[in-house]
C-alpha cells in the first residue's frame with residue numbers, strides 16, 4: 001500500500017465503521033495534501049468531521065445542500081484535489097444522483113464517496129432515511145467502483161484502497177452499530193476480490209455489510225448439523241468477482257445472496273446477471289428488501305423481520321436444501 | 336382580527352401540553368429531534384388550534400386546509416398535536432419509533448392520519464406545498480396550504496426553486512413559516528452556510544415577507560392574518576425561535592438537535608416546561 005499506514009490497531013470494540021473511516025481519513029490527510037473533505041451538515045453524523053477538525057482549511061461543510069456538495073467536489077477534483085465526500089447514502093445516491101453521474105462519473109473524476117446510514121441501518125427514521133436503492137443506482141454509473149464493507153476493518157481497507165484506485169469510488173456503510181467480523185485488517189482485502197469467510201460445498205451464501213457476520217454465524221451453526229455452507233464476503237459489488245461466482249456455481253449449484261438493499265439492483269442482481277451470462281444453471285435465492293419500503297423499527301428487529309439475520313439465512317438455506325433446520329431462538333414474538 | 340387575550344391564554348395552555356407531550360414521546364421513542372421539535376411548537380399550535388379549517392374526524396375532508404412539515408424531523412413535536420386533536424388514539428404515541436409502529440421519526444402520511452405529506456428529506460416540502468396550492472386554485476377551492484421550513488433547510492436549492500415558482504404562479508393561498516432557530520446540525524447556520532439577509536432574499540424572490548417572534552402568539556396571529564389578506568403573492572413568515580424552547584438544558588444547544596432522555600431527564604424537562612408556563 002503506497003500510503004504505508006498501519007491501520008490495524010483500531011479499537012473496533014468502541015469505534016464504529018464510520019468513526020474508523022473518520023480516523024483513517026484524518027491519518028491519510030497528513031500524508032496526502034491533495035485530499036479535501038466535503039459534507040452537507042453531516043460532519044458529526046458521518047464522522048468526516050474528524051478530518052475537518054484536523055484540516056479545517058481543506059474541509060468544506062456546504063450546509064444542507066447535497067447537489068451543490070457533489071458539484072463542488074467535482075470542481076475540486078478538476079482542480080487537482082482528491083475529494084472525499086460524506087453524507088447519508090440516500091442523499092448521495094438519490095438527491096445528488098445526477099451530480100454524481102454527470103459531474104463525477106462522466107468526467108471520470110477522482111472522487112471518493114463514503115456514504116453512511118445505508119440500507120435499513122437508520123431503522124427508526126423511516127423510508128425518507130433508509131436507503132435500499134444506492135447499490136442499484138451507483139452500479140449503473142459507468143466508471144464507478146461500488147463497495148459495501150462488512151465491518152470497521154474492512155471500511156478502513158476500502159477507504160485506503162480507494163485512494164489508489166483511479167476514478168470515482170462509492171463506499172456504503174451503516175449508521176454505526178454494526179458488529180465486527182474480522183479480527184484485524186490483515187486478511188488480504190483487494191477491491192473486486194471476494195473473501196471466503198467459511199468453506200463449504202453444499203451451498204454458497206454471498207453477503208455484504210452486516211449480513212456477512214450473520215451469514216458466517218449461520219454457516220457455523222449449520223455446520224453442527226452437517227450442512228456445509230460456503231460464505232463469501234462480496235464487499236465489491238462492482239466490479240463483481242466473477243471468478244468467485246463461477247466457482248460457487250460449479251462447486252455448489254445453489255447460491256443465496258443477502259444484502260440490506262432492495263433485491264432489485266444490488267448484490268443479488270449483480271450475482272444473477274453473472275450466473276446467467278456464465279451459462280450454467282444454478283438455483284438462486286435473493287434475500288433483501290423484496291421491492292418494498294421497509295417498516296419502521298430497531299435495526300436489529302428489521303434484520304430479523306426481513307430475514308437478513310442468522311435465522312433468516314438458516315431458513316433460506318434449509319428451504320433451498322429441502323431440509324428442516326432447527327432455529328436458535330424463537331424470534332417471532334419480538335415483532 | 337388580532338387574537339383575544341382569552342384565545343392567547345388557550346393557545347398557551349395547548350403549547351404547554353404539547354411541549355410536555357413532545358418530551359414524553361422522546362422518552363417513549365428512545366430519542367428524538369428535541370431541538371427542532373420544540374422550536375416549532377407555537378407555530379403549529381396557533382395553526383392547529385385556531386386558524387386551520389380541519390376536521391380531525393374526517394382527515395381526508397377535501398376542503399380542509401393543509402399543513403406540510405417540510406422539516407419532517409419535527410415529527411416528534413407534530414404527532415402529539417395530531418394525537419391531542421383526536422386524529423388517532425394518543426396512547427399510540429407510546430409506540431413512537433418502536434418496531435412495527437406507524438410512527439417513525441419522520442411521519443408517514445400513509446400511516447398517520449392527519450399528515451398531509453410524508454416528509455423527512457429536507458427541501459421537499461415547499462415544492463409539494465406549491466403544487467398543492469396550485470391544485471386548490473385549479474379546483475377553485477378556498478383551502479390554504481401552510482408549510483413549515485427549517486432555517487437550515489433553506490440551504491437546499493429546491494427551496495429556492497419552489498420559492499421562485501410560488502411567486503411566478505402568484506400562489507397567494509400558500510403561507511410558509513421559517514422556524515428560524517439559528518441552528519442546523521453541525522452548528523449555527525451563520526457559521527455553516529450563512530443565510531442572512533434571509534428576509535431580503537425572500538423579498539427578492541417575490542414573496543411578501545414578515546419577521547416575528549415565533550414564540551409570541553399575538554405576533555404569530557397577526558402574521559397569519561396579514562398573510563390571509565395578502566393577494567397576488569405568497570407570504571413567508573420568518574419566525575425567530577429558540578431551539579429546544581421550554582427545556583432549559585436543551586435551549587439553544589446544538590447538541591440537542593437529536594438526543595435521548597431517561598426518566599430523570601424527562602422529569603427535569605417537564606419541570607422546566609411547567610416553570611415556563613408558571614405552573615410550577
Ligand SMILES: Cc1ncc(C[n+]2csc(CCOP(=O)(O)OP(=O)(O)O)c2C)c(N)n1
Nearest residue numbers: 041371455456457485486487488518519520
Ligand atoms: C436532504 C436532507 N439532508 C440532510 C438531512 C439530515 N438532517 C436532518 S435534520 C438536519 C438539520 C436541519 O436543520 P434545520 O432545517 O435548521 O432544522 P431544525 O434546526 O429546526 O431542527 C439535517 C441536516 C435530511 N433530513 N435531509
